[in-house]
Amino acid sequence: MWKVIIAEDEPFVRRMLIKKVKWEALGFRIIGEAANGREALELMRVERPDLVISDIMMPIMDGLELLKQSREDGMASRFVMLTCMNEFEYARQALELGAIGYILKASMSIPSLTESLIKISKDLQEEKTKQQEWNALKFQAYYEQLWTYATLSKEAAPPIHPFLFEKEYTKVRIKLVLHGEAQLPEYECLDKRHESVIHYYGKEGLMIIFEWLSEGRTLPAGHDDAGFGNAGHLVHRSEWVLAAELPNLMMEQLNVLTNEWYGNAPLLLSKPYDRTYSLAWSMEKNILAAMEQVKREELYRLIHLIWEELQSRKVLFSIVREAAGRLDESLGRISGVKHVWHGRLKALTHEALREEWGNRMETHLEKLFLSKGEWSEHPEINKVMRHVQEHYAGNLTLKSVAKLVSIEEHYLSRLFTQKTGSNLISYIQRVRLEKAKRLLEETQLPIGEIGASVGLQNDNYFVKLFKKWYGETPGSYRRRQQEAKTYKR
Missing domain, CATH: 3.40.50.2300 (Response regulator)
Structure with missing residues (x-):
């Protein structure tokens, strides 16, 4: 009205x-x-x-x-x-x-006045719509600045909301709801309800609900924002504060959420709620290298170290989720897994995200094995192939591998050939020789040392086996590769 x-x-x-x-x-x-x-x-x-x-x-x-x-x-x-x-x-x-x-x-004339009022109502509605759209743009920009300040730029000057010096929107309270979905509407503005205005702002699976009051307005007794607390995990709703206090309120409430994200675990380092920490590039680089080389155990060791590091510093939960998504995207470029996981995060705690990451890592590894033609529909055969890929330098025999999967040796040999089209011994040889080829191309290590590093300790046997598979000796292969590189230059 x-x-x-x-x-x-x-x-x-x-x-x-x-x-x-x-x-x-x-x-x-x-x-x-x-x-x-x-x-x-x-x-x-x-x-x-x-x-x-x-x-x-x-x-x-x-x-x-x-x-x-x-x-x-x-x-x-x-x-x-x-x-x-x-x-x-x-x-x-x-x-x-x-x-x-x-x-x-x-x-x-009452009919003439009525006609004028109809036109005035239409004009008012058009103006209100335009004003709401303009306000929405102002608030959207403000919430982006507010988020950056509260999560990253503690030393920067806090942003000033666009209506601070006007009569409207002078008091505010916020509610933080952590959702299982990371993709939320960036911005939505609702009309006035009980003299207050509600805005939503979503980032990294967190919905922040802003409720604004105009100057001189008070809410009716018993007023609450029913319906906004059941869709996710409600963390906290603040009291009313003046608009100028919102940046610090945001920072304070994100700290509350971060503490809950880690299960209220004790802080292991002196600096709480680190807003500037990012995963060290060397650690991310090692993870990507381990994925490229399909080193499953090394991957899990590094991921474990990262998770412990994040928790020890109590890094802001939003940075953790963003880093997890970014790293997953990088791994996806190697494995060929489409990057959709970040938009479907279900985790509401640090431990839950760690478990999700473990499942996601298996997805990357399975796709990588499959892309290399080293995957089958049989889980035990897949386990054997993974073991060979990760332990090719060790003492691999049909007996040791059969013991790993608790399958009788002769049956495992037949089953492996049936599921992969290659016998197990040939598969072990191929994996070792492919690793050797890469070392011949990328290093100047002696040929005997390369053979030993891939599990072929006898120099003569290594040269003989290499020639059998590729039609030339390791030395000839290295020279040809070096000549090709020189020619390209």
């Missing part, structure tokens, strides 16, 4: 306007009456009406002065002036000051 004030010194004109016009049916509500301009101005300063129907000639303060004073106060209420036949010059002045029209008292 659009709010209306009627300012008219003649009581019978006020009564006629109130009774004859179907205000509510047209979307308007009379919120006050005034017998002169001063009363009307005081009422406007409290109620902030959308429309004022004002007589031009009134005692104490006339309609023109009322219009002028309201504009100086920054009020944008629409004005429709009531005038007599001999007041056309005043009506013209009113239009110059911003009134949207005037009505002749002597020939006042």
Whole structure:
């Protein structure tokens, strides 16, 4: 409902306007009456009406002065002036000051007034929509700055919200809800509800609900934001604070959430809630190298170290989730796994994310094995192939591998050939020789040392086996590769 004030010194004109016009049916509500301009101005300063129907000639303060004073106060209420036949010059002045029209008292037509109100309502709605869109852009930019300040830039100057120096949105409280989904709407603005305005802002699986109050407004008794706490894991809802205090409130509440993210574990280092920590590049580089070389045990060792490091520093939970997603994307480029996991995080705690990461790592490894043609539909055969890939330099025999999967040797040999098209001994040889080829290409290690490093301790056997597989000796292969590199340069 659009709010209306009627300012008219003649009581019978006020009564006629109130009774004859179907205000509510047209979307308007009379919120006050005034017998002169001063009363009307005081009422406007409290109620902030959308429309004022004002007589031009009134005692104490006339309609023109009322219009002028309201504009100086920054009020944008629409004005429709009531005038007599001999007041056309005043009506013209009113239009110059911003009134949207005037009505002749002597020939006042309710149908004509109704038609004018319909147009005014349409104009108000269009203006409100444009203002909401503009406000949304302002708040979206503000929330981005607020998030950056609260999570990364503790030493930077806190952002100032775009309406701090206006009469609206002077108090705020926030509610933090950690969701199982990381992809949330970046921004959504709802209309007024119980005199407050609700905004949503989502980052890294966290929904922050901002509730704003205009100056001088108080919520009805028992008011609450029911319906906003059950979709995820509610962490905390703050008390009302002044708008200028919001940046520090955000930081404080994120600390509360971070502490809960780690299960309220004791801080192991002196600096709490580290906002600037990022995974050391050397550690990420080692993880990517381990993935490329399909070193399963090394991968899990490094991931374990990272998780312990994050917890010991109590790194802000949002940075943890962002880093997990970024690292997963890098691993996906190696394994060929499409990067969709980050948008479907279910974890609500550090330990739960660690478990999710373990499952995701298996997905990467399985896809990598599959892309190398080293994967089957049989889980035990896959286990054998993984073991060979990771322990090719060790003493691999049919007996030792059969013991690993608790399958009888002859049956394992037949099953491996059936599922992979290659016998186990040939598979072990191929893995070792492929590793040797890479060392021949990338290092200057002696040939005998390369053979020993891939599990072929006898130099002659290594050379003989290499030639059998590739039609040339290791030395010949190395020279050919070096010549090819020289030619490319």
